[in-house]
Amino acid sequence: MRLKDKTVLFFLLSVVPYLCNAQQIGMGSWSILNVKYNFNDEVSAFGEGQVRSLKFYDNFHYYEYKGGVNYSFSKSLSITIGAGSYQTYSEKGNFGLPKKNDEIRLWPQISLFQRLGRFKIEQRYRTEFRFTSDGYKNRFRYRFGISYPFGKEMDGFKPYQLSISNEIFFTDRIPYFERVRLSTAFNYRLSKRITSQIGYIYQFDYQLTDETGRDFFQLGLFFEISKRKRSEARPTEININDN
Numbered sequence: 120m121r122l123k124d125k126t127v128l129f130f131l132l133s134v135v136p137y138l139c140n141a142q143q144i145g146m147g148s149w150s151i152l153n154v155k156y157n158f159n160d161e162v163s164a165f166g167e168g169q170v171r172s173l174k175f176y177d178n179f180h181y182y183e184y185k186g187g188v189n190y191s192f193s194k195s196l197s198i199t200i201g202a203g204s205y206q207t208y209s210e211k212g213n214f215g216l217p218k219k220n221d222e223i224r225l226w227p228q229i230s231l232f233q234r235l236g237r238f239k240i241e242q243r244y245r246t247e248f249r250f251t252s253d254g255y256k257n258r259f260r261y262r263f264g265i266s267y268p269f270g271k272e273m274d275g276f277k278p279y280q281l282s283i284s285n286e287i288f289f290t291d292r293i294p295y296f297e298r299v300r301l302s303t304a305f306n307y308r309l310s311k312r313i314t315s316q317i318g319y320i321y322q323f324d325y326q327l328t329d330e331t332g333r334d335f336f337q338l339g340l341f342f343e344i345s346k347r348k349r350s351e352a353r354p355t356e357i358n359i360n361d362n
Contacts, residue, residue, distance in 0.1 A: 239265070
């Protein structure tokens with residue numbers, strides 16, 4: 120068995136016990152579907168949908184869909200303008216009424232990247248303009264993440280990646296601090312166009328206003344399409360997901 124196969128097998132076997140106990144320990148689910156279209160090396164657009172539950176693929180309480188445009192000034196700096204709909208339901212049942220929050224959100228963000236050996240460091244700054252059921256609100260988010268791609272290079276990219284990130288949420292209202300979100304994930308890039316993700320998210324809320332839940336098992340599927348022919352397109356690296 121090759122080293123990369125052993126690595127994947129070891130990771131999957133280490134995850135199995137958590138999946139078996141997920142229902143008992145109250146772990147929720149967090150599913151992501153993302154599609155990205157590259158117009159060229161600088162400009163891209165994306166669309167994403169997410170569904171979350173408070174129990175293991177049961178008691179679904181939240182969904183969102185969003186989209187936006189990215190512009191990369193260089194390998195070290197990019198900006199994003201995004202917007203979306205974010206819906207939070209009552210905690211009991213699947214999408215139980217009444218809703219806890221009905222929200223439209225606009226958000227610009229700046230992402231900074233740098234290299235440290237084979238590690239890639241990301242710093243993301245996002246401002247959210249939130250039109251909620253309780254009126255207009257502002258929120259500010261800062262995320263620090265590290266990713267490590269590995270495996271034998273194929274078609275200009277490495278097929279595996281481990282990542283970890285921590286994000287802090289602030290508001291402009293007392294008590295200002297709102298949430299911390301810690302995420303760790305394993306990505307497997309099946310091809311230039313398709314990446315799968317499995318991970319774990321821990322979320323702590325100071326005030327449970329628009330979303331509840333602390334532990335989530337995460338599954339993601341990411342599609343990337345380029346305007347140029349596939350043989351000419353330059354593959355981009357797997358980035359930490361855009362939660």
